[in-house]
Amino acid sequence: MEIASKYDPQNIEEKWYQYWIEKHLFESSPNNKEPFTIVIPPPNVTGVLHMGHMLNNTIQDVLVRRARMRGYNAVWVPGTDHASIATEAKVVAMLKEKGIDKRSLSREEFLKYAWEWKEKYGGIILKQLRKLGASCDWERTKFTMDPEMSEAVTKVFVDLYNKGKIYRGVRMVNWDPKALTAVSDEEVIYHEVQSKLYYVRYKIEGTENEYVTIATTRPETILGDTAICMHPDDERYKHLRGKRAIVPLVNRSIPLIFDEYVDREFGTGALKITPAHDINDYNLGIKYKLDTINIFNDNGTLNESAQFLVGVDRFEARKQIIPLLEAAGNMVKIEDYTNKVGYSERTNEVIEPKLSLQWFCDMASLAKPALDVVMDDEIKFYPEKFKNTYAHWMENVKDWCISRQLWWGHRIPAYHLPNREFVVAESKEAAYKLATEKYPELNLTMDDLKQDEDVMDTWFSSWLWPISVFDGIRNPDNKEVNYYYPAAVLVTAPDIIFFWVARMIMAGLEWRKSIPFRHVYFTGTVRDKQGRKMSKQLGNSPDPIMLMDKYGADGVRLGMLLCSPAGNDLLFDESLCEQGRNFNNKIWNAFRLVKGWEIDENGAQPSHAATAVRWFNARLNDALAEINDHFEKYRLSDALMAIYKLIWDDFCSWFLELVKPPFQKPIDGKTYSEIIDIFEKLMLVLHPFMPFITEELWHNLRERGEGESIMTATMPEADSRRETELIERFANTQKVIENIRRIRAEKNIPQKNAISLSVLKSSADADSEMDAVISRLCNVEAINYVNEKPESAVSFIEMNTEYFVPFVQSAEEKEKELVKLNADLAYAQKFLESVKRKLANEKFVNGAPEQVVAIERKKQADAEEKIRILNEQIARLK
């Protein structure tokens, strides 16, 4: 059989994914096994796969595949999120390109376009996940705006409203003038920006030439000023009490007020108050019953109330008002200034504080139990440090603005009545019933009920995800939700800990009276090599699909996981995928080697091969325990590295080299079948990380039945019995072999030239088992146990035993060797001194545990022995 020397992932990966789908291997339904549930953090329905998804979903796939192989009934529920703002923005942009203005459309018309768009582009990301190898149960794919999912959202809204936890009111909210909607506090991102601080003077009413000067970063809002505020104890302004000032340009008379809120140190100590456009000013406005003048339109342009610059955008107005103020003699000076400005997470537009009528969800009562379950470790966070972040937010949680002035999303189930009242119900019919009962005097018809125009924040559906994907809101006692809920683990990014994680916990406790998942694994942020976040603007994000085409999905998965310690950011570099691809190739070639052998069923097993098998199985057992430990702590990259080294070093470099039959000779049947067993186990252990190549080789190692898959094979588990002694003996042998190889390299003794090895040691202490290993790997024809040091030989020390390789050294070589030996001697002596010092210290000998002292004494004896041998070696060379 001719097998290519380079592994080609393309066809193999496609073939097996197809196979898994056809054989329904990803699918799960409740049975008597223990469930292991993961629900995907639903990506935006119109999104495309980026590196963050790659990391996140690779991790989920590793966890779910491993659980499946360990006998759990594992399910990974996929789906997408309707992503209200983002999707609506995309649809608006798409319409604009077609020359259609959203405002010219009715709600129904717009939604028709939006759904068309969703059908066309939605779910691309789910297809991309298949390329990655994601073992999602696609039959369960959910979308947050599926009819059943939407019903659940409505139900929950009504429930909360009836419990008094949802209310409607006029509040200062974060307004996105681009998306034309309110957004929640969590959706505002603050950036530091270079701006200006403008000092503007306002004339004191009734004086000729008396002014008060304020400092502001937003001079355009002067047009909406309704007061000026100073600190009550500020000596500079005491004389102004009870007076009024004139707003520049608009010549409005406004009161001077005094409040401790003002920082006397900042600017001039006088603050202009614009209650309609600043949250602090708004609060002062309430306190002092000030007028509120809204000077902005919803899109951020100035309106009639501003009187000046009407129709001009707020930033343009900021520029244009300067000459006006200068001309009026009110501009005092302009300074450079750095301040923080809030931007909308979705549109990157500067947020405008705006007073508006919105729906809010009262969070305090939901937060308390959700805080407790995390603090008590009923839900465990990995890494744990996020508990702090979580606690801080939960303890200071504010009410959640849940209404959005958008069309794409779940419409608020409130129905307004002609009498300006409203009712909240799950359907228009139910609302009608409720309304007629409540207001029989109105003689309502269905047409009198007008549903609220707003939709809900996207997260108001996402927070139900772990429940609603199993229909647990509408049918709280159904078989599925009872079986799969709660999820075993949630894998997500820390930046949505408040948006999503916290709220899912609240929702789980509120509607199912239990936690939604037991563990939360927070991944890091994927950054580029310079540590910058990957972003479209920077263009530093590689396209995952191209990476997978180039290196194979297995290769990219490995590349991602090699650099992803839990919770730490990972600096991604394409070379890591190369490492992954190389690993594929290494495994592939190991397989080629094994498959290339001729088998002699009756051949006797050589002793070195028997040793190799015994040793490798012991090593594998150790590794399994280590891997298990890493998994329990969610240290996936450590687990992967353990497997990587097990395969590359222990299996390929040591084991296979040792069992390899002589050139063109057959291998004995016993060893061969043991090798296949081991190879198979390695594929099983690696499978969660590299699903494709492991499936391919698993099928090639043995005949498999129809429909069989490594996916459903049983993961090898560690045996509690450890063969420490064998592993140690082998490790010492490895060191001896490395020494011989070093000497061969240094002295240019080719591998094909057989050598003999002398050991200064009684033959009674010989380890013939390991001697066979040395002979095999180093081409040693004879190992002699001697009492006398041989002449003309190069020596080395291992475990305080001296070994000799016959070799006539030149004077120059001897000189070099001497230098090295002297360096070793100096090191050993220094080491001995430090150990002796320690042992001479009475406090140490008395204070330290007996065991520790014993170790030190052993160190001393070993060091002394080593020095003795080194001295002998040096004497001999001289």
Added chain:
RNA sequence: GGGAGCUUAGCUCAGUUGGUUUAGAGCAUCUGCCUUACAAGCAGAGGGUCAUAGGUUCGACUCCUAUAGCUCCCACCA
């Protein structure tokens, strides 16, 4: 302004309750090899005053304090 975390080899990171650690791994680097599984490879080698300064201790990469630098989160100083 408040809080959390980080700082160990050129890079990315391990280092579990202080004591088999004058510190490990992977990658990268250097040297020698196209040795018929693999040059996407093999064999070998070099490389670190564990951020800095103190302290606790018989003993500190590990505990404490301060300092510096970095990262993240939170917060209404115009």
